[in-house]
Amino acid sequence: MSAAPVLCIEHLEVDNRLTVQHLQFYPGQLVHVVGSNGAGKSTLLSCAAGLYAEHRAHVMLRNKPLSEWPLNLLAQERCLLEQGVTCQFEISVREVLNFYGVTTDIPEQLAVALELKSLLNRPITQLSGGELQRVHIARCLLQIWTCISRGEALIFLDEPMQGLDVKYQLAVMDFLTALVAQGNCVIMSCHDLQLTARYATDCVMLEGGRVTASGIKSAVLTAANLSRCFGCEFNLIYSENAYEFYLPRLIP
Numbered sequence: 001m002s003a004a005p006v007l008c009i010e011h012l013e014v015d016n017r018l019t020v021q022h023l024q025f026y027p028g029q030l031v032h033v034v035g036s037n038g039a040g041k042s043t044l045l046s047c048a049a050g051l052y053a054e055h056r057a058h059v060m061l062r063n064k065p066l067s068e069w070p071l072n073l074l075a076q077e078r079c080l081l082e083q084g085v086t087c088q089f090e091i092s093v094r095e096v097l098n099f100y101g102v103t104t105d106i107p108e109q110l111a112v113a114l115e116l117k118s119l120l121n122r123p124i125t126q127l128s129g130g131e132l133q134r135v136h137i138a139r140c141l142l143q144i145w146t147c148i149s150r151g152e153a154l155i156f157l158d159e160p161m162q163g164l165d166v167k168y169q170l171a172v173m174d175f176l177t178a179l180v181a182q183g184n185c186v187i188m189s190c191h192d193l194q195l196t197a198r199y200a201t202d203c204v205m206l207e208g209g210r211v212t213a214s215g216i217k218s219a220v221l222t223a224a225n226l227s228r229c230f231g232c233e234f235n236l237i238y239s240e241n242a243y244e245f246y247l248p249r250l251i252p
């Protein structure tokens with residue numbers, strides 16, 4: 001990889017939840033963080049995004065520890081979609097999105113990709129789970145849209161596929177693929193290994209709070225790694241840059 005890393009994690013320890021010796025992420029990567037429930041994916045994304053002040057010194061954004069980044073500048077360079085965000089106020093989707101964007105216009109590319117237009121005048125409290133998830137993804141990206149437009153953003157998404165039907169899953173992944181083609185870096189957790197197999201450029205595999213494999217997708221998504229990580233029997237074929245992925249079986 002010739003470009004400089006956008007993010008580097010060194011010697012990160014979070015209680016007994018997560019240990020990372022060394023991880024690097026580059027512009028133009030779409031990284032899927034995979035692992036079983038409780039493996040540490042959300043913890044990794046939260047720490048890497050700088051949510052926990054006590055761990056910021058171990059995360060370097062563009063070669064400078066997060067602990068040295070003023071929070072207002074950090075908020076313009078990286079965004080984090082967390083799981084389970086709720087909004088109790090009876091305000092419209094447009095009002096929610098305007099709060100996060102630097103202008104009141106919602107970028108056309110974002111509105112089209114996430115099919116937001118029909119949602120804009122609806123109260124956010126009356127959306128379905130999948131509709132709300134699309135708004136949350138948009139809200140998160142709007143926060144750093146200027147940086148995304150320059151192709152320099154770092155986008156953390158914790159299970160963005162949650163609640164989305166298959167069409168929107170593909171639409172969101174296609175959109176993220178377009179953003180990384182502009183030079184942005186996306187790091188997301190994902191439980192759908194079929195999507196990981198199709199869309200990720202790179203993967204980080206976590207088991208019990210430790211990184212057990214990382215790097216290009218074809219090196220991480222092997223039957224042996226997946227079977228060990230998830231405790232299921234995996235059957236997959238990788239050839240000509242594509243996977244054939246069969247539903248795994250529980251090990252009897």
Ligand SMILES: Nc1ncnc2c1ncn2[C@@H]1O[C@H](COP(=O)(O)OP(=O)(O)OP(=O)(O)O)[C@@H](O)[C@H]1O
Nearest residue numbers: 017035036037038039040041042043044189206209
């Ligand atoms: N705030 C917290 N305080 C203490 N332990 C926590 C906290 N949040 C999560 N944990 C624990 O840390 C471990 C990692 O949790 P984490 O949420 O990072 O896992 P995950 O891989 O994202 O899981 P899932 O796939 O279920 O979302 C789990 O054992 C969890 O119980």
